Amino acid sequence: MTDVLTGPASVTQERRLVTEVPGxxxxxxxxxxxxxxxxxxxxxxxxxxxxxxxxxxxxxxxxxxxxxxxxxxxxxxGNAAPRVVEAVQAQVAAFTHTCFMVTPYEGYVAVCEELSRVTPGDHAKKSALFNSGAEAVENAVKIARHATGRQAIVVFDHAYHGRTNLTMALTAKNMPYKQGFGPFATEVYRVPMSYPYRDEPGLTGPKAAARALALVEAQVGAGNVAGVLIEPIQGEGGFVVPAEGFLPAIADWCRASGALFVADEIQTGFCRTGDWFACEAEGVVPDLITTAKGIAGGLPLAAVTGRAELMDAVHSGGLGGTYGGNPVACAAALATIQTMREQxxxxxxxxxxxxxxxxxxxxxxxxxxxxxxxxxxxxxxxxxxxxxxxxxxxxxxxxxxxxxxxxxxxxxxxxxxxxxxxxxxxxxxxxxxxxxxxxxxxxxxxxxxxxx
CATH class of the missing domain: 3.90.1150.10 (Aspartate Aminotransferase, domain 1)
Known part of the structure; x- marks a missing residue:
C-alpha cells in the first residue's frame, strides 16, 4: 500500500491534536x-x-x-480528490440542473455506460440514476415487481436497506431506524442470514441457504417471490460476511424459481471489498444491483443497474425523479471511477x-x-x-x-x-x-x- 496524497495540498496527512476533542x-x-x-x-x-x-x-x-x-x-x-474537484468545478460552471427527463445531458448517459462496464456480468445492461441508496433500493423493488409480475420481496436478518417507508420494512433493526414509524409496506418476508460467528457449528453456506429458502418455499411460495434482496456483506448489520457458498446458492435458487437476485452493493461497491463489487468474490452475477455511497466521491448519486430486458420492462415515466442523476453528481462519478481505475x-x-x-x-x-x-x-x-x-x-x-x-x-x-x-x-x-x-x-x- 502506497501513500497517496489527495485533496487540498494544505491537508497534511497526519494525526494532530491541538485541543481536546471536541474542542x-x-x-x-x-x-x-x-x-x-x-x-x-x-x-x-x-x-x-x-x-x-x-x-x-x-x-x-x-x-x-x-x-x-x-x-x-x-x-x-478521499475527500476533495483532485479529479473529482476538477470535474465538479467544470460542470458547475457549465450548468447545475436541467432534469434529465426534461432535457437530457451526456454525463448521465456516460455514468450508465460505466456502470454497464464495471458491474458483474457480460450481459446487456441498463441503468437508472437516483439520489440515495434508499431510493435505489425502492426502485429496484419496483423494477423486480413490474418485471416479474410478482409482489413478495425476501430479505434477511440483520439487513439494512434504508429509512424510507418501504426500506424500513426491508431493514431488520428496530432502533433507531423503525421505532414508532409504522405501519410499514407489506409483502416483505424476512429469513435467517448466514452469520458464521453466531450460527451453530457446521452450518455451511449452502446449508444456511437451504435453511432460509425452505422458509421461503413454505411460508411465501417460490412462485410469489419477485426478488431476493441481499447485501453481499451486510453493512449496518455488523459487516456480516456470509459463509462461502451462501450467495451462490441463493442466486441459483432465484434462477430456478424465476425470482430476481438483487444485490444491495451500496456499502460494498466500488472497490471497497477488494473487488469492484463484493459479489465478484464468488462469481455471483446479480439480476439487479443497487449502488450509491462510493460512486461519486461524496456527491449524492445512486443507481439501479440490471439486465436490459428487466430494466426495460417498466413503462416510460415509471422511473426517475427531479434530481436523479444530477449533472454535477454525474461529473463527480465519472471522475471517481477514473480515479479508482488509475490508482x-x-x-x-x-x-x-x-x-x-x-x-x-x-x-x-x-x-x-x-x-x-x-x-x-x-x-x-x-x-x-x-x-x-x-x-x-x-x-x-x-x-x-x-x-x-x-x-x-x-x-x-x-x-x-x-x-x-x-x-x-x-x-x-x-x-x-x-x-x-x-x-x-x-x-x-x-x-x-x-x-x-
Missing amino acids: PRSRELLERRTAAVASGVGLTLPVFVERAGGGVVVDVDGNSLIDLGSGIAVVSV DLAGAARAIEATMLPRLRALQERTGVIGDVRGRGAMIAIELVRPGTSEPDAELTGRIARACHAQGVVVLTAGTYGNVLRFLPPLVIGEHLLTEALDVLDAAFAQEAGAR
Missing part, C-alpha cells in the same frame, strides 16, 4: 446544532469539519483526525485488509473480548463480547469508540446488538496513518478493557 469551537457549533437541527438526526462524533483530504479530516479547532469512516464508505477516493483502488483495499486483519487478530488474542474479526478489503469489523462468552458487549464497544475519538481517530459502531466496531478507511489512506490508527485502537483497548 471549544466545535462545542460552540454543537450548541447551535442542538438549537437548530432536529434531535432525530443522530450524531457520532461532535467535531465540526473545516476541511478534509486523503485519510484525515481537520476540524474547526485545528485538530487533524485519522478517518476510518469515510463518511460511511462514501469518500473512498487501482481495489488493490489498495486488499492492501488495507493485509495491514488490518493481522493487527486485529493479534488484539483479539490479547484481549479476550473480541469474539470475531471479519470483513474483506477495506470493510473490516470486530465484534465485542463479554469475556468467555458470545454475549454482545455494546457498552464496551461504545467506550472503545469514544476513546478512539478522543485521541483523534474516527471509528464507527454497527451491528444488530450495537457491539461491532467497523472500519471503513478511505482507499487512498496512507499506510502510516492506518498503522497509527491501529496503535490508537490498541491503546483504547488497554485503557477500557485492560488489554496488554
Whole structure:
C-alpha cells in the first residue's frame, strides 16, 4: 500500500491534536446544532469539519483526525480528490440542473455506460440514476415487481436497506431506524442470514441457504417471490460476511424459481471489498444491483443497474425523479471511477485488509473480548463480547469508540446488538496513518478493557 496524497495540498496527512476533542469551537457549533437541527438526526462524533483530504479530516479547532469512516464508505477516493474537484468545478460552471427527463445531458448517459462496464456480468445492461441508496433500493423493488409480475420481496436478518417507508420494512433493526414509524409496506418476508460467528457449528453456506429458502418455499411460495434482496456483506448489520457458498446458492435458487437476485452493493461497491463489487468474490452475477455511497466521491448519486430486458420492462415515466442523476453528481462519478481505475483502488483495499486483519487478530488474542474479526478489503469489523462468552458487549464497544475519538481517530459502531466496531478507511489512506490508527485502537483497548 502506497501513500497517496489527495485533496487540498494544505491537508497534511497526519494525526494532530491541538485541543481536546471536541474542542471549544466545535462545542460552540454543537450548541447551535442542538438549537437548530432536529434531535432525530443522530450524531457520532461532535467535531465540526473545516476541511478534509486523503485519510484525515481537520476540524474547526485545528485538530487533524485519522478517518476510518469515510463518511460511511462514501469518500473512498478521499475527500476533495483532485479529479473529482476538477470535474465538479467544470460542470458547475457549465450548468447545475436541467432534469434529465426534461432535457437530457451526456454525463448521465456516460455514468450508465460505466456502470454497464464495471458491474458483474457480460450481459446487456441498463441503468437508472437516483439520489440515495434508499431510493435505489425502492426502485429496484419496483423494477423486480413490474418485471416479474410478482409482489413478495425476501430479505434477511440483520439487513439494512434504508429509512424510507418501504426500506424500513426491508431493514431488520428496530432502533433507531423503525421505532414508532409504522405501519410499514407489506409483502416483505424476512429469513435467517448466514452469520458464521453466531450460527451453530457446521452450518455451511449452502446449508444456511437451504435453511432460509425452505422458509421461503413454505411460508411465501417460490412462485410469489419477485426478488431476493441481499447485501453481499451486510453493512449496518455488523459487516456480516456470509459463509462461502451462501450467495451462490441463493442466486441459483432465484434462477430456478424465476425470482430476481438483487444485490444491495451500496456499502460494498466500488472497490471497497477488494473487488469492484463484493459479489465478484464468488462469481455471483446479480439480476439487479443497487449502488450509491462510493460512486461519486461524496456527491449524492445512486443507481439501479440490471439486465436490459428487466430494466426495460417498466413503462416510460415509471422511473426517475427531479434530481436523479444530477449533472454535477454525474461529473463527480465519472471522475471517481477514473480515479479508482488509475490508482487501482481495489488493490489498495486488499492492501488495507493485509495491514488490518493481522493487527486485529493479534488484539483479539490479547484481549479476550473480541469474539470475531471479519470483513474483506477495506470493510473490516470486530465484534465485542463479554469475556468467555458470545454475549454482545455494546457498552464496551461504545467506550472503545469514544476513546478512539478522543485521541483523534474516527471509528464507527454497527451491528444488530450495537457491539461491532467497523472500519471503513478511505482507499487512498496512507499506510502510516492506518498503522497509527491501529496503535490508537490498541491503546483504547488497554485503557477500557485492560488489554496488554
